[in-house]
Amino acid sequence: MALGGKRGDIFRLVLGPGAALVAAGIAAGTAGAWALTRLMSGLLYEVRPADPATFAAVGLLLALVALAAMYVPARRAARVDPDGRAALRVAHLVSAGLNPPHVLDVDSTLLR
Secondary structure, X not given: OOOOOOHHHHHHHHHHHHHHHXXXXXXXXXXXXXXXXXXXXXXXXXXXXXXXXXXXHHHHHHHHHHHHHHHHHHHHHHOOOOOOHHHHHHHHHHHOOOOOOOOOOOOHHHHO
16 A cells, blocks of 8 residues: 555555456346346246346345455555555564564464
8 A cells, every 4th residue: 555545545446446346247137137038938937037126136236245355455545554564563673582462463473
């Protein structure tokens, strides 16, 4: 992440490309599913093959799951200390043989 990046900028940096991929995937999947409706029509019970409500509900569910999966790494990236002072403090404590305090936002196990 760039120095001085704001939380909102970092969220957009992480979520933007992911959301674009999700939208493209949902569009391609919807087009493919709509193209295959004639083959599936015999397998459906009390649902029209090209039911718009079903297509919309499935697309919305997939979008929500994908956005939830992208939110966790975006939030984690936004919490990173941009100048790295916290990581340097933990590295200094570890090199001195001290256990770093658990209140820091840095995962000290990576530095051991």
